[in-house]
Amino acid sequence: MTRRTAPARSGRSWPSAASPKRKLADPILEERAQQLLKALVQRYIREGQPTGSRTLTRESGLNLSPATVRNIMADLEEAGYVRAPHTSAGRIPTDLGYRFFVDSLLTVNPLREWEIEQLRIRLDRGTNADVLIDSASNLLSGLTQLAGVVTIPRRHTGSVRQLGFLPLSERRVLAILVVNEHEVQNRVLQTGRDYSGAELEHIANYLNAEFGGKNIEQIRAALLDAMHQDRKEMTELMSLAIEVAQRLFTRPEGEDEDDDYVMAGETNLMTFAELSDIEKLKQLFEAFNHKRDIIHLLDRCLTADGVQIFIGQESGYEVFDGVSLVTSRYQSDDGVLGVLGVIGPTRMPYGRIIPIVDVTAKLLGHALNPHH
Amino acid sequence: MTRRTAPARSGRSWPSAASPKRKLADPILEERAQQLLKALVQRYIREGQPTGSRTLTRESGLNLSPATVRNIMADLEEAGYVRAPHTSAGRIPTDLGYRFFVDSLLTVNPLREWEIEQLRIRLDRGTNADVLIDSASNLLSGLTQLAGVVTIPRRHTGSVRQLGFLPLSERRVLAILVVNEHEVQNRVLQTGRDYSGAELEHIANYLNAEFGGKNIEQIRAALLDAMHQDRKEMTELMSLAIEVAQRLFTRPEGEDEDDDYVMAGETNLMTFAELSDIEKLKQLFEAFNHKRDIIHLLDRCLTADGVQIFIGQESGYEVFDGVSLVTSRYQSDDGVLGVLGVIGPTRMPYGRIIPIVDVTAKLLGHALNPHH
DNA sequence: CATTGGCACTCTATGACCTAGAGTGCTAAC
DNA sequence: GTTAGCACTCTAGGTCATAGAGTGCCAATG
Secondary structure (H helix, E strand, O other), rough: OOOOOOOOHOOOOOOOOOOOHHHHOOOOHHHHHHHHHHHHHHHEEEEEEEOOOHHHHHOOOOOHHHHHHHHHHHHHHOOOEOOOOOOOOOOOEHHHHHHHHHHHHHOOOOOOOHHHHHHHHHOOOOOOOOHHHHHHHHHHHHHHOOEEEEEEOHHHHHHEEEEEEEEEEEOOEEHHHOOOOOOOEEEEEEOOOOOHHHHHHHHHHHHHHOOOOOOOOHHHHHHHHHOOOOOOOOOHHHHHHHHHHHHHHHOOHHHHHOOOOOEHHHHHHHHHHHHHOOHHHHHHHHHHOOHHHHHHHHHHHHHHOOOOOEEEHHHHHHHHHHHEEEEEEEEEEOOOEEEEEOOOOOOOOOHHHHHOOOOHHHHHHHHOOOOH | OOOOOOOOOOOOOOOOOOOOOOOHHHHHHHHHHHHHHHHHHHHHHHHHHOOOOHHHHHHHHOOHHHHHHHHHHHHHHHOEEOOOOOHHHHHHHOOHHHHHHHHHHOOOOOOOOOHHHHHHHHOOOOOHHHHHHHHHHHHHHHHHEEOEEEEEEEHHEEEEEEEEEEEEOOOOEEEEEOOOOOOOEEEEEEOOOOOOOHHHHHHHHHHHHHHHOHHHHHHHHHHHHHHHHHHHHHHHHHHHHHHHHHHHHOOOHHHOOOOOEEEEHHHHHHHHHHHHHHHHHHHHHHHHHOOHHHHHHHHHHHHHOOOOOEHHHHHHHHHHHEEEEEEEEEEEEEEEEEEEEEEEEEEOOHHHHHHHHHHHOOOOOHHHHHHO
16 A cells, blocks of 8 residues: 655644643653544544544543543644534544544555456556546546546647648648547647648658657647757748647647546535535535636646545635545556546545545556557 | 427316316306416415415405415315415415416516627637537526536537548558538547558548538438449449448447537526425436436427426426426527527526527527538 | 542433414305 | 305424533542
8 A cells, every 4th residue: 555645735743742731742642642533533434423532432442531531632622633513512523633644543444356356347458548537437436435536637748649631621721639549639720821632741741750759748849949940941841840730739729728527426425414514515516517626626636646635625625624535646657647536525434545546546547558 | 489389298288178176167267267376386486485375366466365266276276286285384386387387377588689699799600619518508507597408419410521531550540520610520440451541542532522511311321322232333442432431430339329418507406495305406416417318308309499398207207306497409500409408496487597598599509500 | 640530510402392373174154 | 156254284483391412620549
């Protein structure tokens, strides 16, 4: 199991030095406090209800009286790890409590070999990329009974395999770009003058020879170079080709935001008590539809390897109150392709979710490897 | 305003002959009953609460005592047009009541000229079809504060403008199909043997000459014809071309269901009291995600012109309990393209919704006309 | 001096009970 | 055929009492 890494902005650690008032500095007490916190979080994830000191003594395995537990809980509350919904309820974890739990207390249950095998079968190489993305998101949602989300790989990471043109009408040419073996992109170019079929074919040949196998970033760089060369040194064909390629690889205006994601199982979230507030639920679903914020959030996970977790409002978005996100980026041999993950109530079984996300990311990345 | 037509299976009319027990046969009473039903439905759409006899006397404009109204209401209840949630609440309309209301009692408020103008601006010709579809669905949802839905035009209605091939690797050829001026389809063909670029170009030329301008249905028919001709009579080129075209226009297996729709504003439905039952809401949203049933329902609207209305479970789907659908098909000069509409609680202001759907359908159809 | 038993206190959830109000159905009078 | 009157029903909402869970604090303890 890969080590879980905390998102950059919230990489908090247990405040052993920053003891708020009294005993938490004592290593023994601290150990006990951790055990209790662990028991509390686990139980809350299971039952969804506040837990009192009496129950906790039983559950934690520690040999302590309820009174002692009460003292410790008071400390934990002061430190911000737990809170009481009202005076005479038990305690429940805060976001900070969950954070400490997933960073330091969590024991992960790895998937069984046959479960991985199941996943592997359903994420088979050689299937169309779009279908794979869909499958992955459905698998995530199906296995976890939460919402699954997978970002669609960015276009410009793929390498161009082939390039062709098709004259449409005067001054309009359809450019076809085959990326990554299977993926096809089309773009209609308005040209300054007519091009004959033969001309287009020559241009295509030239560009294929020049740029075949490179990825779009590289091609852009090469084009920039070519621009700065003296036109005199080029054949007419070359400069024509460069001009066309320029139009082709310069992203049209509004289209720079081609990021998108696929989500499945959102409806699973409707059954959770913590989201039964319909207004909140509505706002969450609106965020899903809006996509921009979610994309932004997911993009933040592109930088770090391994499984990452956003707990509640840590993400910075209000709608994520009570909601957590477990993600991992997925990558093929060509590099990072995107991010996938699971969205659910903060009270989710992390020990099960994390390996699912982890393995799915790896298998999806593998399945998207360019064929040889 | 176009006349609203009832869906085929529910084209009920007022049972003037089938009077259940007593006075409904009397034309005067019938008239009054209708007026009362109208007042009841209108008020319920506005207020969302059961209405009693006293209120109804005031609201209906009729000069009757509450006691008389009570009698009439009892008749209407027996006939199935209204019902009482409990003994001492007022009455609310049943699905049947709504049906009669929209078929015979409804007065539609046409849109103001400037409202139409607004719509026209936002559904401008010359925009990309996908963007238009999105806009339409957003407009529907925005204007009505309900969920807007637009089916994506079926592929095979468009006419093929151009056709080209791009050799990928040995035995794999990318076929490019330009349909309807702007829309591009790609398909990878696994071929039995290698084809040279020149061969492919010849084939493309032949097929373009043969099939350019025809729509996909026509092409399939032509291909079927060609199949039955004696092979001996064809040049090798022709038979090659036919073979390739066969593969190209024969829809791959699982892909026959390429129907799809775009929905916007589903979240608007979450605020309605009649859907506050979270389990029901969940099922409805699952139906939206599932798509198949919804598509099937929308497809039923393809056959009839004008605005159509499905009220509650009339549609035959349980999830539509308490939910109605107002639709219209939209069409360009080339024929019917698809269906659009609004989904909302049965208690929706039909008088406003109907013209919105009607006008949007017309404008969208117009905007999707092939350019000249 | 950390731990614990004891105790007073607080807060919630639940159910019983009551009442006001809205609306009905029926009957008898008009 | 219509209506006034009346007994009846049902709900929404409020009050009240109670049981139960859990706390915080204090004084006792090993």
